Structures are given as structure tokens and as C-alpha cells.
Amino acid sequence: MTTETGEILRVSDLRTYFPVRSHALIPRVIGQVKAVDGVSFQVGSAETLGLVGESGSGKTTVARSVLMLVRPTSGQIVIDGQEITHLSPKALMPMRRKAQMIFQDPYNALNPRHTVGGIIGAPYRIQGIEPPGGVRAAVQALMERVGLNPEHYNRYPNEFSGGQRQRIGIARAIALRPKLIVCDEPVSALDVSIQAQIINLLRDLQQEFGLSYLFVAHDLAVVRQISHRVAVMYLGHLMEMAPRETIYAAPLHPYTHSLLSAVPIPDPKLQKERSRIMLEGDLPSPINPPSGCVFRTRCFQAQERCSVEVPPLIEVAPGHQVACHFPVATLPAGIETALATLENQPGVPVRRPQPAGDQVSSAQLDRLPADGRPDSTPVRPKVRVGRSR
């Protein structure tokens, strides 16, 4: 596992709310979308923390908050020993060298009017750093490192494929030699074959530069490939956090169980025969979350106590934290087969299933439609969400 030499990121009781404004003549704040509601975790040096959850669980908001792209409502974020939530944009500048981001959509994350050289060199220009040998040489070295042809320095992003664009985004993120990289679903928009290449590149870079990753994803197979620890989010709360082996082999939270039971098995016969935990209903509104445990409305374990008392995140084993009154110890049936399949394909994430009719449970994490195109419209609450910046 990881060599815990230090702590790069510590998030304590992070809350990020977005105000909901009325459409009246004079807009008033009539409510709050509690996108992230009291999340705490830490990421060690050269460690990858996988953050999983379904759409709307707040995992992307966590990622954006960590880099102060949205201002958190409350809580602390400590990056490499420095608390950043109270810093002014100017005072944040040195911190920005330590933490960078890789974005989900490689088509949106690169300015279409800038050349590749301009995009990858932007961190140097913005931070006012002159790398040894000049920006151009540094950029071309970076391009080579991430597997791009350095001669394509003057090309524009639209001349590259999705995987190559994501490599450009990675080169930009590592340009300043950060300690932490927040990856917001970096492979979910890519083809499966390309996903494996990008994951391998991220792993190699982690070893080479000692990078820490906060790896946000909804694909459990991908998270399994790269994470040392995994945190499961639901409706703005952490449900369970454990080392990778534990979360896949011995999960305790009912929600984690249902997620794992949705992991596809690439054998149609087994896939048909396995039993699944089907969650009822939809994700509740984060404006008006359920009382007590936020998951209780869809939980097969839910009892009276769950609606009254918020389950705290308790450490049940070293490194294994669960927020549940009635944890489930037995693995869902059929998951062993699924896990075995994941295990047998090192470095290659499993192919996603075609979401067909009755098999689409509400816990289905994979938003990729059958034709392989990324679903670019994330599920949003049906109210207008104001920006709290």
C-alpha cells in the first residue's frame, strides 16, 4: 500500500452550499442546495484517494472546492500544511502551484483558440516562472513525457483526439510540478481503450513525481485501477471510506453494497443470473435532504433510528470508516465474480454494459449511453442554482 510519509491534503467538515434564488422581481434566497454537507478526509503523499458516488452526490463539488474554484460555505482545506479557505485570490497564487486539476471533458478544458504550446505553457506564464531552458523547451519535454509529439507544439486542440487532448490537460497539470492533482472524472469522456492508457499514464506520473491524486469518478472499475483508498459519497455526505481492498472485498455500508452489486460482469449469462440490490426511487433533492441518514429513503436496511439520528462516520477497523447504524457484513451475491473479473484484467478497465431496460437501477453509476458518447448534461436539480462566488 502507500507509504504514508506525509499529508498533502486535509479536508475537515467541508460544506459547500449553493443559494437558490426565487424568480421574483427582487430575488431572494429561498433555500440552499447542500451539494457538500460536512465531508472530511485526507490524502497522503503519493497516495490516490478515489471519490465515487452517483451523479448529484457532490463529488465534483468537493473537487472544485478543494481548489477553491467554488468557495466553500464552511470547513477547512489544508494543502501541504496551509489552510486555504480564508486566503484572498492573490494569497492563493503560491498554493495554486501545489495543486492542479485535470478536467472531465477534454473538449471543453482546452481553449480552442490557443495552441498546444500556449495551453501547456500557460501555468508558467500565469505564475511568472521561467523554467530552465525556457518555456518552449519545458513544454516540449512535458509533451514528450505524456506521450505527445513535441513537434505538434503549434497545433490547435481541435486537431487532436479525445485521448490526446486529455494528455495535453495532464501535461498542463504537471507543468508546475504540483504535489496534488485533483482529477475530476478524467477518463469518463474517453473510449474504454483510451481510458486504460490514461490511467497508466497517471500511475506512471505518480511514481515519477510522487504525486497525490484526489480521483473523482463514477466508474468503480476505473477507481479500482488507480486508488489506494476509496471514499463513497452520497448526497453530499461521505458514506464509507476504506483502503481499496477493503471497500471492494468487505464493504459495510448498504450504499456501497448496492454500488458494487451494480458493477457489471462481462459475461451475459452470469450477469443475468446474479442478484442485484435495486435501489428504489431517485436521489432525494439536496435542497431538502432527508432527516437523519440521507440514504435512509432508499436503504434496504433503514429503520426507525435512521430517520432520527445522523449516523456519524466511525472508524470500525484501521482506515475503514463507515457512516451507518446498521452496517451489512455479507457481500452481495455475485459480486465475487464481478470482482474476479476486475482482478483478472490488470490495467484494462472492464467494458461497460449496455444499460438495458430493467437492469438500469437508480444506483447505476455509469452515465455513458450505449453508443459510447459521453452524457454531457449532468443531472441537476430542477431549480435555478445561483453562484455563490
Place this chain on the structure above:
Amino acid sequence: MICLIILIVFYLVGIFGPVVAGMFGISPYTFDSNAISDLGGKPYGAFGGISLAHPLGVEWGTGRDIFAQLLFGLRISLIISTTATLLTVTIGVLIGIIAGYAGGITDSLLGRLMDLILAFPFLLIVLALSGVLTQRLTDLGVPEGNVSRVLYLILVMSVFGWPYLARIVRGQVLSLREREFVEAAVSMGASRRRILFTEILPNLWAPILVYATLTLPSYIGLEAALSFLNVGVLPPDTTFGAMLANSVTYFNVVPTYLFIPGTVLVILVVSFNLFGDSLRDALDPKGGH
């Protein structure tokens, strides 16, 4: 493509108008009493006195050469419309970007300012204020006469023209600022200035250029209309509008006097519009090459 060539020719002729006039041995200011009759000043010859000496005929009453007047008029028209377009684009883009990116109260205030300007009865204001403001410009040290009148035209066109572009730019910025590359720049610590002018502005060039090429001809037409209404330049200088206004009186006898500047004006404006359209097609990433 043809329209681009026509436009280049127009601009060259506008710039080198005096040279061209010199080559033909004509001037817009010289009276030619030999070309017109002594009684009533009607030009001799067919089509308003078209001859070797005066390729497009002469003006009724004075015998001034129409071709030379066109050359010099084109020059003033292009100066007015080009400068006004540049000013419009500069103001519009700046305010549009600020309104779109800042949002909140700034956006609301700038939006109301645009509404206010768009709600003004433009023509009425321009006519009513022309005397006062030209006088004011003269008081401020601008040379009296046509210089201050041209400056007045440029100013009113720009002041009343920018809100249209600002609205377009604002809308574009609103969608651009949500794109992830802007977020990437923020996460690298980019200043607001860099985000606006290095990240967002390059993505706005297409709509700005298209808008500019469509605004310019409308300003040429507007200048002609205002000159027709006597707000524009005074004789002996002339523009398309002034010539058209002058020619209306003699239309029954010498229709060519109206048709010649009218045709040139139409060619110029249509060329600009076609150029703007093809520019829009060329810059549209969806229209494959």
C-alpha cells in the same frame, strides 16, 4: 471573394481619391461653366453631361464634376463609417465582456444603460442635438465646419451603436465563462484580466468581425441618410447622402444624377453585407471546409 476585391478597390479609391481625380484632370471643387447652360444651369449633353472631360457628368447649376465628387464623398463616407465602426466595436466588446463576466450588479447596471440608449429615439436626438453638439465640439477646439460635423456623426453613431454588439458579446461571454478552460485558468491562478483578454476574447473574434462587417455598411447608409437630412457635411464637400439629397430636385430632368451615386452606394453596401455573410460562414466551425 469578389466582394472582398470590390471592397479593397473602394478603400484604395477612397484613400487615393485625390490622385485618381488628378489623373482624370478633375476636381470636385472647380466650377465648369462650359459644361452647363447659362440659363438654369442645365448640363449640356445627354445623361447629365457625360463627356470625356466629365466621365459621370456634372452637377446641375455649378458644373462640378460628379465623378470627382463621388471620389471625395466616398472618402468621407468611409472615414465616418470605418471610424464609427471601430469605436462601436471597441466600446461594445469592452462593456459586453465586463457585463458578461462580472455579472451581478455590474451586469444589471450596464444592461439598464444599454436599454436606456436603445430606448432613445435615435433620429430625433441626432437631428435635435446636431447644432448644439457641433457648436460644443467647436468650442472644445475642434476646427469649425465639416471636421466637427464629421466628428459629431462618428460620435452619435458609436454612442447609439455599441449596445447591440455589447449584448451579443455579453451573451457569448456568459456561455464561455462556464467552460472548463476558463476554470482551468482560474485553477492556475490567472488574473481576471488574463481570463478576459487571453482566454475569452480570442473566442469572440468571429462574432465581433461578422458584426463589424455588417455594421459598417449600415453606417454608410446611415451617414447618407443623415447627410440627406442636412446633418452631414456641408458644401463644397460632399458625401453620398448630400449628393442624393441634391439630385432629388433634378430627378425629372437628369435621372442619372440620382442613379450614379445611388448605384455606387448600393454596390458598396451590398459588397460589405455579402462579405460579412461569407465571413460568418467561414468562421463558423460547424460549416465544414
